[in-house]
Amino acid sequence: MKTIMIAAGLVALAALPASAQGATQQEANATFIGKDGKETGRATLTGTSAGVLIDLEVNGLPASQWVAFHVHETGTCDASDGHKSAGGHFNPGGSADHGYLSENGPHAGDMPNQWVDGAGILRAQVFNSMVTLDGDKAIRGKALMIHGGKDDYSSQPSGDAGDRQACAVIE
Secondary structure, eight states: OHHHHHHHHHHHHHHHHHHHHHHHOEEEEEEEEETTSSEEEEEEEEEETTEEEEEEEEOSSOSSEEEEEEEESSOOOOGGGTTGGGOSBOOGGGOOOSSTTSTTOOOTTEEEEEEEOTTSOEEEEEEETTOBSSSTTBOTTSEEEEESSOOOSSSTTTTTOOSEEEEEEEO
8 A cells, every 4th residue: 555655646747847837828718619600610729839730620611722820919719890990910019011021020919821622621730939818919818810812911001912711819
């Protein structure tokens, strides 16, 4: 019995550093709302020391094409106004232009286009090194946005990416 209790104590001590590490990990979730106001998918965001990893799955999107994916500045997703309530792209300080191909770009909220499969489902893992979940370049409380067309990475202010298809507040 004494040996079992000592072994159980050692297991608990061995697990302690893993628990402590998990406690410092930053996480957030977001639920996508489509143009019709219905839930269309989810994202899990994980903050790291180098940026934010976004793991998402969203359905009901334009099938078999590239679509733009951005962080928008306002954490409001109102389908009745075409998700315009989410504002423009997240651009802390307002000093950057839109797009990877712009001389003074990109916005912190700019991310690469994503492929939607033939069934209208986008599944992706995207890493954004220009943002954090909390702090100076925090996106918690902002919105993730999927547009109906691809981003051309240079047109101002949003890459000529088309209508806003799905929006998710980062919580």
